[in-house]
Amino acid sequence: MAADVYDKVFQVAKRRGFLYPSFEIYGGAAGFYDYGPLGAALKANIEELFREFYVTREGCAEISCPSVTPEEVFIASGHVAQFTDPMVKCSQCGEGFRADHLIEGAGFEGNVDVSDTTAMDTLILEHKVNCLHCGGRLAEVYHQNLMFGTEIGPGTRRKGYLRPETAQGIFIDFPHLYRYFREKLPFGVIQFGRGYRNEISPRQGMIRLREFNMMEAEIFLDPAEGKGHPDFAEVTGRVLPLVPKTTGERTEVRLGDAVKDGVVRNEALAYYMALTYDFLVSVGLDPEKIRFRQHLDTEMAHYANDCWDAEFLSARFGWVECVGIADRSAYDLTSHAKASKENMDALRRYDEPKEVSRTIVFPITKVLGPLFKGKAKAVADALAELDPGTVTPEAAVTVSVDGEHLEVPPEGYEIKTVNEKVAGESFTPHVIEPSYGLDRILYAGLEHAYEEDEAVDEESGEKEVYRRLRLPARVAPIKVGVFPLISKEGLPEYAQTVDRRLRRAGIPTFYDDSGTVGRRYARQDEIGTPFCVTIDFDTLGDGEHKDTVTVRDRDTRRQVRLPVNELAGWVRAKLRLAGKHETVMPAIDA
């Protein structure tokens, strides 16, 4: 059982307090992990970085919606019907199959209605489908929905689900958000949150979780404006590693060309791919181990019409999706508008309101009222819906109300031409969705940051593994380790005041005076602390180094001596630089 990088990373993560398997004292549960103190800090730092990218830089607004969600939402979104796999098991050997795949494989022409289990049972009988494995008889088809169900309120008042994605909350709030953004497109909204998927067999550790953290952005835009991005010009020259669906081959192309050649469907998708690349690199992923793979038509989610996954290369799992950038078109808003009967449209304003003259069928309600009593309102509405061109003037007209045909006499309506001012035309915005899997990104960051050397002890000659996490300073849970060189003669006291000053300045630190300084460096290297500060006798003395400390860089082990008064500012400057990979690990001047 050669320990691969996953094992090694996980071992450090567990031992040092990044990650713990959840519910461990009760035997654990696959697909759930706890974030320990360092993991929670790392997660918070990644979230903060996401805010920096999407809220500060892109101007998105952050909202936060519940995880527990009424069933109607997921009926409208398609998840109840489609976030499910129709399963059928062999009654003999127990082998499980996708029922619809079996039926299609048996020569059935046409669409299998995956929502109708009895229809599928019938089809299985008709086509004499047996177990592919042992030839045994198949049991009944059942739905394996991957959402966690629950009830809202005591008893079974109202069915609900834990959300499988945070996006729906944003879509549902669209009318509010549209007003918040003063009825102007495009705008973006982000949400951090947990999502839940009751995976059948989550056996890939941090990669496939049943409860996981997402950072999702929904960018609403007007499709008539070509799905562009105001800053697209800044990224046209960027070259990203792309794996288009047409070839399946990795190519490196300028984004401007990729859009021009139709490889990437629109500017907005391409822009967010570039942004995502920068984000992943800032979190500490190895730029050489990132690529963008386009979904094949067959693997696209039910709501998407184009989707590029950012994938990272894992030593154990191969290429793993960690961000999905999808063009969801108008799918979600249209679905919710239809299901809720709310208006989810936006208005494309004309420069000047237009005078439009329109011919309409105008109901004369004072005639319809006495004539149709309770149904008068419905009749009036039905009349107004009619196309004036189909109505013969001065004649009775028949309308259909609740399946009943009613004849309206000529005096019940009037055909007239009205002049209206139209401010614009309404349309359903399209959505570009960059959706980030936080847990996977965090794991990727750890795996790509992990480094070990075999150190040979000079005295004993024994080999020892030296582990180091080269996390970017920006995301490292602890920024500075603070040590007295040795534990005596006032060094610890002085070091503690340095530690305290740094923390008061908003810099997370770890004070350590145990063992030798080398051991303390090792401990901090292992959790990715970028800087360690040591207080020595020169600090206390009256010489030229009075009130100066040494700062040691994790990756180069180089040291620099700084006045203690400048320390907090120096560290903060290094942390601010951490937006790009090249600058996150600055060498310290010797």
Added chain:
RNA sequence: GCGGGCAUAGUGAAGUGGUAUCACUAUGGCCUUCCAAGCCAUCAGCCCGGGUUCGAAUCCCGGUGCCCGCACCA
């Protein structure tokens, strides 16, 4: 869900029916003037349940979890 393997301290390992060992880590102390030094002490463990036996970490049965395949994976 199916088949196979595994389960001993925080970590890694030893332990073929008779007092559970060892290393590392951690904690306290001594020592220590910059990269896992040394010394002393301390904490902490047989996955769960049942069976066989005078006696089970060890043998048997069942369960759970993890790993590897198959299947599944918007």
